[in-house]
Amino acid sequence: MINKNTKILIFGLLVLLGAALLTYGAFFHSTNVSAQQDGQPVLLAKSESALIKDASVSGVKRDETGKIKQTYEIGEKAPETCST
């Protein structure tokens, strides 16, 4: 049986951990994504928010080499529907 103080401690730590991950992801985390612009390869640093939006419409994929690639060219419209 977990007593009240332990519960408050666990709760506080979890909320802090959640808030820290959320803040880091939303404001500081970025991922390198290979994209094409006028046929030329370009490396983009996408924020996690942008990556969430792109991932939800299959706008980014991981290739065999482990690189994350944008499936549409810069300047083009992102896909509108999810491939699944």
Added chain:
Amino acid sequence: MVAMVDKNKTGGFTSILIDWRMWIQAAFLMVWLDPAGLRLHTMCSPVFHCYACPLATFACPIGVIAQFGALHVFPFVAVGLLIAVGALFGTLICGWACPFGFLQDLAAKVPTPKFDLPKFTGYFRYVMLIGTVLAVPYFFGEEHPLFVCRICPAGALEAAVPTMAGQVIAGEDIVWPSILKLTILILFLIAIFFIRRPWCRLLCPLGAIFSLFNRVSAFFLRFNADECTHCEQCHKLCEYGIEPEKTPNDLRCIRCLECTKCSPDALNLSSIFSRAQEQE
């Protein structure tokens, strides 16, 4: 005495809330269905609602975790949100805010015979979480037929069906989802009339995550052994086969709070900060 007054206050408020549960779920539905057309798909919601749905305000956290898994990128936003919300509410989210749970609650109102599920089936959710949300995306990518979004009935119902309807209306070729996804959708649509919340109890990976927080969340079900008369009324009130006086914060509980209607008032929604808890 302080504890008694506080408990009665909480109990009274909870009983009012329970009577309004459907309306509270409906109010949350208005948040998730994007009535203002905001399409905030750069953020996750804490509920199971497909982001490919034409009416989705936020991204689905399970979809994001799986897609990021396929990219081999850690989903800080989705995981952080689920930890923070889980620590606060646990499965209260499932019972009160999730639109997919609400749909199943509405279907359960249809007067058909209802069948119960064996207790062990509750663990299938963790298999689903580890298998289709974490392992399959990470090791095989999003093309694999068991990638969670490819078998998800919420995705089929909320995204594939409206998309196909749009294609029919526009006179375009229909892009059908996989046979497996369609089969799961049909089975789900049959099951919701005969089993209460079949998806939540059997396979929901988000419910599996929130259930892990039930014992430590800020809001929890408090059992007062002194008030309990062992009448087992709570067993009858619980529609999910849980014995709330033995495990008030059971992993399978969706915190609909129906069990708190038991007349001896032995079960209450409480918080880790409440005075009643302090007196316990």
